[in-house]
Amino acid sequence: MTIALIILFVCFTLVMAWQTLSPFIGGSQEQLRFDLLEDELRQVEELTTRKNLYLDNLREIEIDRDLDKLSEKDFLELKRRYERETVKLMRQLDEVHGGRGWEARVEDAIEARLSLDGKKTEALEDKTAKTPKKTKKKKKKSSTGKKQATTTRATESAPAEITGSIQCPECDKEMEAAAKFCSQCGADIAHVTPELPEAQISAAE
Amino acid sequence: MIDNQDLGTFALYYALVVCLIGTAISIVAGRTGSQRFVHASRFASYTGAGAIFVAGAVLMHALLTHDFSIQYVASFSDHTMPLFYLIGSFWGGQAGSLLFWTSVVAASMVSCVYIYRRSYQDFMPWVSAVCLAVLSGLLMILVFGSNPFEGFSIINDPTTGKGLNPLLQTPKMVMHPPSLLAGLATMTIPYAFAMAALITGNMSNAWVKAARKWILIPWLFLSIGNMLGGMWAYEELGWGGYWAWDPVENAAFFPWLMTSALIHSIMIQERRGMLKRWNIGLMIASFVLTIFGTYITRSGLIQSVHTFAQSEIGDYFLALLLTVLAVSVTLFLWRWKDLKSDQRLDSPASRESAFIFNNWLLVVMTLVVLFGTMWPKIKEGLFGQEVAIGPPWFNRWMVPLGILLLLLMGIGTIIPWRRTTMAAFKRQFIIPIIATAGASPVILGAYWYGRGAALGVTPTPTEASYAIITVVCCIFAVTTMIADVGRAMNARMRKHEESAFEALSRLFIKQRRRYGGYVVHLGIVCAFVAFAGNALKIEQDISLDPGDTYQIGDYTLTYEGLTLENEPDKDIIIGKMRAERNGKHVHDLRPGKAVFHSAPNMPTSEIDIKTSPIEDLYVALVNHDPRTQAAAFKIFVAPFTWWFWLGGTILLLGTLICMWPTRDSLETLRPSPGVFVRATAFGALAILCVTPLAVLTYESHTSWGSAARFERMIGQEEIEGTNEPLQGKERAPGKTEQNASGANAEAS
Numbered sequence: 001m002t003i004a005l006i007i008l009f010v011c012f013t014l015v016m017a018w019q020t021l022s023p024f025i026g027g028s029q030e031q032l033r034f035d036l037l038e039d040e041l042r043q044v045e046e047l048t049t050r051k052n053l054y055l056d057n058l059r060e061i062e063i064d065r066d067l068d069k070l071s072e073k074d075f076l077e078l079k080r081r082y083e084r085e086t087v088k089l090m091r092q093l094d095e096v097h098g099g100r101g102w103e104a105r106v107e108d109a110i111e112a113r114l115s116l117d118g119k120k121t122e123a124l125e126d127k128t129a130k131t132p133k134k135t136k137k138k139k140k141k142s143s144t145g146k147k148q149a150t151t152t153r154a155t156e157s158a159p160a161e162i163t164g165s166i167q168c169p170e171c172d173k174e175m176e177a178a179a180k181f182c183s184q185c186g187a188d189i190a191h192v193t194p195e196l197p198e199a200q201i202s203a204a205e
Numbered sequence: 206m207i208d209n210q211d212l213g214t215f216a217l218y219y220a221l222v223v224c225l226i227g228t229a230i231s232i233v234a235g236r237t238g239s240q241r242f243v244h245a246s247r248f249a250s251y252t253g254a255g256a257i258f259v260a261g262a263v264l265m266h267a268l269l270t271h272d273f274s275i276q277y278v279a280s281f282s283d284h285t286m287p288l289f290y291l292i293g294s295f296w297g298g299q300a301g302s303l304l305f306w307t308s309v310v311a312a313s314m315v316s317c318v319y320i321y322r323r324s325y326q327d328f329m330p331w332v333s334a335v336c337l338a339v340l341s342g343l344l345m346i347l348v349f350g351s352n353p354f355e356g357f358s359i360i361n362d363p364t365t366g367k368g369l370n371p372l373l374q375t376p377k378m379v380m381h382p383p384s385l386l387a388g389l390a391t392m393t394i395p396y397a398f399a400m401a402a403l404i405t406g407n408m409s410n411a412w413v414k415a416a417r418k419w420i421l422i423p424w425l426f427l428s429i430g431n432m433l434g435g436m437w438a439y440e441e442l443g444w445g446g447y448w449a450w451d452p453v454e455n456a457a458f459f460p461w462l463m464t465s466a467l468i469h470s471i472m473i474q475e476r477r478g479m480l481k482r483w484n485i486g487l488m489i490a491s492f493v494l495t496i497f498g499t500y501i502t503r504s505g506l507i508q509s510v511h512t513f514a515q516s517e518i519g520d521y522f523l524a525l526l527l528t529v530l531a532v533s534v535t536l537f538l539w540r541w542k543d544l545k546s547d548q549r550l551d552s553p554a555s556r557e558s559a560f561i562f563n564n565w566l567l568v569v570m571t572l573v574v575l576f577g578t579m580w581p582k583i584k585e586g587l588f589g590q591e592v593a594i595g596p597p598w599f600n601r602w603m604v605p606l607g608i609l610l611l612l613l614m615g616i617g618t619i620i621p622w623r624r625t626t627m628a629a630f631k632r633q634f635i636i637p638i639i640a641t642a643g644a645s646p647v648i649l650g651a652y653w654y655g656r657g658a659a660l661g662v663t664p665t666p667t668e669a670s671y672a673i674i675t676v677v678c679c680i681f682a683v684t685t686m687i688a689d690v691g692r693a694m695n696a697r698m699r700k701h702e703e704s705a706f707e708a709l710s711r712l713f714i715k716q717r718r719r720y721g722g723y724v725v726h727l728g729i730v731c732a733f734v735a736f737a738g739n740a741l742k743i744e745q746d747i748s749l750d751p752g753d754t755y756q757i758g759d760y761t762l763t764y765e766g767l768t769l770e771n772e773p774d775k776d777i778i779i780g781k782m783r784a785e786r787n788g789k790h791v792h793d794l795r796p797g798k799a800v801f802h803s804a805p806n807m808p809t810s811e812i813d814i815k816t817s818p819i820e821d822l823y824v825a826l827v828n829h830d831p832r833t834q835a836a837a838f839k840i841f842v843a844p845f846t847w848w849f850w851l852g853g854t855i856l857l858l859g860t861l862i863c864m865w866p867t868r869d870s871l872e873t874l875r876p877s878p879g880v881f882v883r884a885t886a887f888g889a890l891a892i893l894c895v896t897p898l899a900v901l902t903y904e905s906h907t908s909w910g911s912a913a914r915f916e917r918m919i920g921q922e923e924i925e926g927t928n929e930p931l932q933g934k935e936r937a938p939g940k941t942e943q944n945a946s947g948a949n950a951e952a953s
Contacts, residue, residue: 002266009262013255020248023241045324053414057476063716066696067689068632069556069621
């Protein structure tokens, strides 16, 4: 029994040691992709955590108000403050992952970073050719439900060729072409047709 | 073939190297935000922990397979020990307990890093860095100061071990040290969050939110450890009580008090953005005190019943303590200005103020205990005078402070946030005050005339007034809780059209932190009832010849003589006693002493305790004369002691309710456990919490709690027939206490 335990822990240690080294072993493109994709998720998680904190506080003050432990005036003041903060965070969340096509943005960012690093044109061409395959691979690699959900939605509804922007009919906020809802006023903008860039219009023609 | 020594030592060295590299990677990850380094730091934590687990598994394997080529195995186990105590010997000695501590830090770090793998990304690299740095410090002590895999040379390789100290071979003692060690070890996680907040400069409530549940874990383990230790001292050691203000007990009590203060003050930060400096300070103090407590007990600085031989390990702990202190205080001062509160206190009559007073009281209590523990040593060092500070000194300070705390517990439950208007005061306080005023005389009178007066004890005016005030404050605290829960239930019943039962259960499910906290408070109230009962406690040390009777309270005890029972591994001397009350036979008492063949100089006590919610009748056989059959006993009647254990049990259950993860938190575990698994896990843990009290009560009403179980197993054999062996095992008076010290030392 204890022998099995020792073997189990030894295997665990070796696998984890390999995982520790893995980010430094892959090619430079893989490493860049790693950084950029994770960064999006990191932002989403961060904002979600903070949003949940305010929602918890909102629940707490409601209970305190019901139990006469918070005066109506204090309750309203705190409620306004927490709601304001929550809405602000929700808007930021929408900005990050409420729209679609963020994977395409990641690809653009990688390209930009590689150009900046003075990579050869060959490398760029090679990367462009491999892009669809890699996106798929990355999607498989992602282990979380949230990440999967985000990625799947992005791939299904926002193919990389959809670019340009749309304007919210309600508040005129400029949004990404693939957005479903306005990140400012929350209006449904799924039906709004994106304004395609001239290059794409001519290509389509 | 790799042997245990080599594999264990290699695992420790490997873990040390990984932890040091992991600390460096985590610092880079924290500074640059590079996700590659964040990923690497996370997996370096897993790798380091894995290597530590390998070392732990190897030591366990060596103990279970009796590998006596390892010094530690030979010193703390032998062939005859059952599996349960072999597992217990893992933490029965110094090196093993340190490896256990390190393993718990590693396990909690792994859990934390895994659970927060996608959140608190600005904190997590620093949390890993701090945990890995602490682990590196502990591993250095293990590798260079106290290696559990140290072997014998070929010449003196033993064929058998010395075995675990007989006093430690009780189930409670097997569980007490790991609980305390787990409490001390898990304090690393919330401390790491506080440090991460200081390093990143993120002074929002994020670290409090992240560390909130992790603060409850050390508090829970320290509570369990202190409770089991008290129970063991009460039932096995023959102290005559559950708390003796022993320095080692105090060392586990400092962090408990500090963490209790912190649990309350973080609520103020969460809600009002106040007490930011205070909270960080408390967190640092709690962690520093865990290392300080370990240092004073392991270095031999303080003389205690838990005696430890002076060893090199004390110097290592001092170095760790000074490093932690220097780093923490520097970071704290660096961020001092940023830690300014968002808001100010609106009124002294507010919930915030009640919590602040509560914090002051808990901190003052910590300082009192710290002073009482350290002053004899300081005075000896400064003036060369030896002084002793005993329980009366501690009680003089701690009793009034405790009563004030109890009063604040009641007030804090119902006082409104920000300010209390006269109308709010009337709404919240009038009913509890009236209920307390009505119920207190009834309850006190009912006890005094129903039972208390019959004990024939006249407490001093101070003791009596403290006891009465304590009971009144207990009633007040309970009524405030009932009033608050009642109001919350009404609100739910109105709002959601629920039945009373539904409303109550939903309250505990939806607001488990708030109402779990009330359950914890209820446990504390029960413990205070036990403290109040001490005013009427009767304690006697007596010597009796067979046939003698002795009156204690309204009990008449008749001593009937000694018997000797022989078991394969020990001899048991049993004192036979009969207890009557008002001429009616109530108990047969069988206190005894067990003399293990492996340790004939270390007899252990088999104390007979008849416990009930009203009072305990406690009889310990202290000494005996096999020739005349005269025996010395420690006897006492202690009202309400049972309530202390009940309080402890309720406290554990309440903490469990507070800590129980929400559905959202469980989602992070992937796959999230289903309702059935969650309910089963909660039920199992709840049963575990209730077990000590259930066992105590069962033992009290059956032969299992006293030496009578040996009588029943082997059969009666009168002392006359076995006079010879009994004489051979006669012990000098006072030997018991002396030997108990050594045993307790190893256990801790």
